[in-house]
Amino acid sequence: MGFKIREGKKTDMFSVLKLIKELAHFEKEPDAVIVSKEDLERDGFGSAPLFKTFVAEMDNDIVGMALFYPRYSTWKGPTIHLEDLIVTKSKRGLNIGSALYAKVIEYGFNQGVKRIEWVVLDWNKPAIDFYKKTGAVVLEDWNTAQMNEDAIKKYIETL
């Protein structure tokens, strides 16, 4: 049951998208994924990549992935945001998730970033416990505000 963590390549984006869709399906929002394989290939591997990935490979199959990108703290400086960490359902419990997590933290350490950040659902106690065990803090008083494409368009019309 060996697996290998390596940097994601353009040719992995089909498998990466499959993992993204598996998670969206699990979260009962299969139609919320409008990103295509071509989008991921263009956005992650152009002249100014918008993200990087690590993938977990097992028996020539991509069974997990972590997707992240730089952010910036006006107090601390360069940071990393971990957007997604997904392990396919049939391969959970093999420490693939924690290996991907460690790889991202290690990457951030090597880059000298001031912070690594991600979001977690407030009821996901197993995840929160894991994060805290590794030294992360969970900020319960900050909420995420979002304006989606439709709302942006509507707001622009009021200006």
Added chain:
Amino acid sequence: MGFKIREGKKTDMFSVLKLIKELAHFEKEPDAVIVSKEDLERDGFGSAPLFKTFVAEMDNDIVGMALFYPRYSTWKGPTIHLEDLIVTKSKRGLNIGSALYAKVIEYGFNQGVKRIEWVVLDWNKPAIDFYKKTGAVVLEDWNTAQMNEDAIKKYIETL
């Protein structure tokens, strides 16, 4: 009492840092700001800038700023994160904040991003009300997890 919103330049970073420090002081964390003017100049105006700013200018003085950068949603694609929006205390109530906010949303609209995102303290009702009025949603069940530089180092040592 006229003001002008324009894109921030390298030479504005002294004033931008002053606003960042004013806010940190107000939040009773003046020592939390370790970023320097030189850091902002390098990180925002190098070959791969980590952020962009809009500034509000009034009587040849920078009285407000919005700092933002690209992020990526694995469901939607390219997004923008609004990291900071600050108006100096003596110039509040003149709609400078909402003008900076509108400028960022307009920028995102012109870039064709799928979402604009930021965080808000859950007790900051005036801010939340304003955001909702403009079409944003506030996700109360997502919390931010962070590992800071010290925690990263300690965690790496356990691997």
